[in-house]
Amino acid sequence: MNRMFAIASNTFKENLRDKILYNLVFFGLLLIGGSVLLGSLAIGEQGKIIKDLGLASINVFGILIAIFVGIGLVSKEIEKRTIYTIIAKPIPRYQFLLGRYSGLVLTLVVNIAIMTIGFFATLMLAGIGFDGGLLKAIAMIVLELLLIVAVAVMFSTFTTPTLSATFTLAIYVIGHMTEDLQVLANKLENPVISWTFNALYYGLPNLGYFNVKGEAVHGSPISMNYLLLTTSYGIAYTALLMIAASLIFQRRDFK
Amino acid sequence: MKPLRIHGLTKEYRIGFSRRSVLALDHLDLEIDEGEVFGFLGHNGAGKTTTIKLLMGLVYPTAGEAWILDRSIRDVGVKQSIGFLPESPFFYEYLTAEEFLTFYGQLFGIGGVTLTKKIDELLELVSMTDARRRPLRKFSKGMLQRIGIAQALINDPKLVILDEPMSGLDPVGRRDVRDIILRLKQEGKTIFFSSHILPDVEMICDRIAVLVKGRLKAVGTVQELAGASSVTSIELVAQDVSESTVAGIQDWGATATRRGHHILIKLEDDKRVNDVIERIIRQNGRIVSLTPHKQSLEEFFLTESGMNRI
Incomplete structure (x- = not known):
């Protein structure tokens, strides 16, 4: 357990010393701050625009960090051959993987926290005030990121960073359209294609569940029940992905 | 264990x-x-x-x-x-x-x-x-x-x-x-x-x-x-060696080259190494270095196994 913690804290340190991360967070904050200007163009709707843009910025920059740091989490270690000395230490491979994962999750949480503070500060300054519903939406974003990092890590255990990025991005995009897949499956006559679309619908993560930004911005209620169910779904899916990643990683030869 | x-x-x-x-x-x-x-x-x-x-x-x-x-x-x-x-x-x-x-x-x-x-x-x-x-x-x-x-x-x-x-x-x-x-x-x-x-x-x-x-x-x-693995040649560098000594050493089949104060003596094998050293020292010469060149172990085993004929 301590060894896994050592890996996690080293991963966190690695991320902190990476300049790309600061750029992403900086642009995220810039966009959140800039929403005030855009909001002033729409009279009477300023609050909604700031909230909309703020949540979207947190989501997009979170996803960017999750994918681009996530794909390098394992493959960079292999490429730079730092993994040779790590695997040679008395730490099981799955613990290394979980440690790397936790380190990045910690990084993401800190980044989201910084952007959230920037977001609420912007809301205060624009005279809109605190809105607890937004926090629910941000919590769901964090949950989505947990899952996306797991997807990126899983791909990076067996393929190149470029392919991992492509696959993860594809899963992210399709994950937001799975409901369309089901609609399509029901409408199609051909049973083979219909079955395939249904399989994709049930197999791929439904990321639409994590999107409660609209409700939060418009002040619609988000039930505790829904949040709990979605949280369980996110954690279960992430766990499955990490188990798959561990199994693949365990069998790998580091030539 | x-x-x-x-x-x-x-x-x-x-x-x-x-x-x-x-x-x-x-x-x-x-x-x-x-x-x-x-x-x-x-x-x-x-x-x-x-x-x-x-x-x-x-x-x-x-x-x-x-x-x-x-x-x-x-x-x-x-x-x-x-x-x-x-x-x-x-x-x-x-x-x-x-x-x-x-x-x-x-x-x-x-x-x-x-x-x-x-x-x-x-x-x-x-x-x-x-x-x-x-x-x-x-x-x-x-x-x-x-x-x-x-x-x-x-x-x-x-x-x-x-x-x-x-x-x-x-x-x-x-x-x-x-x-x-x-x-x-x-x-x-x-x-x-x-x-x-x-x-x-x-x-x-x-x-x-x-x-x-x-x-x-x-x-x-x-x-x-x-x-x-056998010695293929020996290189010996000496100082203050007179011409007559050099000539004597060359008679034993060694080659000698002068480089400033130093003289480089090359022997085909290690049979006469002691003789050469003894002679130089007897004439107040000084040995600077001695380098045996050996056939490498790997080459030796490659030759043994015929693996280098690819």
């Missing part, structure tokens, strides 16, 4: 789309005794690194088994008593020397004062105390190799496995690594290292093994195997 026992270890790689099979290591049998410095010789691609990667659990064997300190290499716990330095190592370049060693110490479950003391001791051993707060990014190749050796010793290992620890280093760097290996031997550790630089191996190894194309060709003490 043998520090290392290898039995029938085999590794077959599948490469490319055609999944063509390449036998990187072919039924290796090897045993290493406690406290010895063991040299693992072979050309690039002979299977040295594959063997070491198999031992460290970086790749899995196709067949065969190995035991380190009587525990199977499949057991992750066995790594607790091994120190390992990979070939041309790369480390986390954003860490300082101290942070790096702390991190690796934690991976062995070491912490607190024990770890701090160990780090001080190791930085001292590899003479890097001044660089402890410098990031590894700014290290030279020689320094990286030394910090790499330090990380391999953080757990006070019984068996130290080093993959090409001297490659890519300048003469001073190589001497430093040699000294460290000899010091580890004095501390009672067993050292297993691979190399393709023969003089280094001859100088410090108790026993050596020669690997050719994935197969073990010979194992023995350096004397046993080096004795089998």
